[in-house]
Amino acid sequence: MSVRVRRIYQSPEPEDGVRVLVDRLWPRGLSKEVAHVDEWPKGLTPSDExxxxxxxxxxYEEFTRRYEAELAAPAAADLLDGLRTSVREGPVTLLTASKTPDESHATVLARLLSG
Structure with a gap:
């Protein structure tokens, strides 16, 4: 199945499938009704540090390395496995408020879920 990354400020589309917010903080100025978020696994987000x-x-290269190390921790690995199950069942869209989603944690997650 497919995994894609989109900004949460973009309108939901039918092909989004399961919409997963992958940011630690709720995006500014966006109501939960408008966002249409199905899951919000905060344990998959990068640490504050x-x-x-x-x-x-x-x-970004070093960020990716450090973030992948965080995702290898048992609690995060369990959440990642759960998200892999969702990916096998249908499309998943990872949502982020990042202005540069191509160089964000969401892209790292998408790659790990697709591989």
Whole structure:
């Protein structure tokens, strides 16, 4: 099945399938009714420390390495396995408020779920 990444501010589309918010914080200015989020597994989001490090000028390559290490922790790995089950059952759209979703944690998750 397919996994795609979209900004949460984009309108939902029928081909989104299960819509999963992968940000730790709820996006500003967006109601839950408008967002149409099906799941919000906060345990899959980057730690606050990692987020701060990346936004302070860390490289995307190093961010990816550190984030994958966080996802290998037992609690996160269990959540990731649950999301893999959703992917096998139908399309999944990972939603983020990131202005650059192609260089965000959502893209790292999409790659891990697709592989």
């Amino acid at each position: 990692l987020r701060r490090w990346f936004h302070a000028g860390g490289t």
